[in-house]
Structure formats: structure tokens, C-alpha cells
Amino acid sequence: MTEANTPKLGQIVKIRKGRESGKYAVIIGIEDGRFVAIADGDKRKFDQPKKKNLLHLELQDWISSEVVDSLRESDRVTNGKLRFAVAKFIEQMDSNA
Template structure:
């Protein structure tokens, strides 16, 4: 699959296999041509990132520049930035979703 070789740090992916199937996460590092590390900042923190096969992920077109810049500058990213990136992506794909609050 040609689209899997274009994964970038900061890119949003949908998890297809495993106990987190159906969840959305952010690519925080690239191991090699077959594996990447993902985290979402909530259930899967940056320090407990998950190694996943590219075959078990569905790349999305959304790339978080905040996460990518932070990882490129310091090699780390806050869990808050990961949560923000995931939330921003989910809201952009579901504009009719009801907002929580008040």
C-alpha cells in the first residue's frame, strides 16, 4: 500500500486492529518502514506510546503541525498537545457533533 509509506510525525491515524481498534491517535515516531509509535495523550500517553504495525493503521490526511514542531524541536511532546490534535481532528470530521459543556 503506497499511502502507508507517506506517514509523517504528527499525522493522525485510525487504529484498525487490537484493543484500541476504532480509536484515533497521533504518530509520535517512526521506527522503520513497517512500524510506528502512536499516542493519543489520554489513554495512551507519550511516555507509554504504542508500537503499531502500519498494516493495523489507517492514515488520515490531517497532520498536527503543533505536535510535529514540538517533536522536531525537543524530541518530546506534551500529552495536552496530543489530546488537542486528536480533538481537533475529531471535530473537523464530525462538525455536527454536539459540544459538551455548560
């Protein structure tokens, strides 16, 4: 895998396959080379993340520092922070468009 394709904690992803396709979420765990755990803080809470194959996700060039800091400090992140990270990313995308 190249550096650009490597998932990182706190990275925003766009879901390409499955029931939630087209939605955005945050990587909150990296299982192995193929799978990550994602949550959006809304439908998919931190306590019940979705395990997704990286082939079904589109990695975005945006990492939420709030989520990364929280995961480093306490191995947890609030659902509010996840919702905030996704909303901030979407807002930034809209302002750039």
C-alpha cells in the same frame, strides 16, 4: 510504499486492529518501514507509546503542525497537545460530515 501510504510525524491515524480499534491517535515516532509509535495523550501517554504495525492503522489525511513543531524543537510533545490534536481532528471530521 506510495507517498500517500507513507507515515509522517504528527499524522493522525485510526486504529483498525487490537484493543483500541476505532480510536484515533497521533504518530510520534517512525520505527522502520512497517512500524510506528503512536500515542493519544489520554490512555496512551507520550512516555509509553504503542508500537503498531502500519497494516493495523488507517492513515488520515491530517497532520498536526503543533505536534510536529514540538517534536522538532525538543523531541517531546505534551500529552495535552496530543489530546488537543486528536480532539481537533474529530471536531473537524464532525463538522465536515
